[in-house]
Amino acid sequence: MNAIRTLKLAGAVLIVVASVNAWAQESESSAISAATQGTSKSAVRKANRALSRKVVQALSKGGVDTTGINVLVKGGAVTLAGSVTDPALIDKAASIAKGVSGVTSVKNALTIREGGP
Structure with a gap:
């Protein structure tokens, strides 16, 4: 009997934790x-x-x-898309973009461009 009560309590706690997490995400958006x-x-x-x-x-x-x-912006969320010649520039570009006032988040979709003949 105590095992069933404990399982019910654990299930209720999981439901509350999940709903609080979902509520926090909804309020942010x-x-x-x-x-x-x-x-x-x-x-x-x-x-x-x-x-x-x-x-x-x-x-x-x-x-x-x-x-x-290409720099795409939607409500403060920035997406960096395209290509760069040096792999180090990928992280550098994201870091610089994060430092711009008004930017809330940065999605880095940059790739490395191979040098052609």
Whole structure:
């Protein structure tokens, strides 16, 4: 009888822990949508383009050749896509992008570009 009661208690604790974790994730996305709510789509796009330009400028100043790099921004989340010639530049680009004000997260999808003949 005590084993069944213990199993029920353990199951209830797992359900509570899972629901608290799901609630925390939902509130984070709600905060982002609340920040952009009431803002027109064109204003959001303009802000995304401005942040993209800031990241590209920071990369250039940091010594990263931005010729093969696309900087995509959506609400402060930055994605670096494209290719670089030196493997060390992949981590350097992500580090520089994280340091730009307004950037909330960086997804690094850069690859190494092989030098052609």
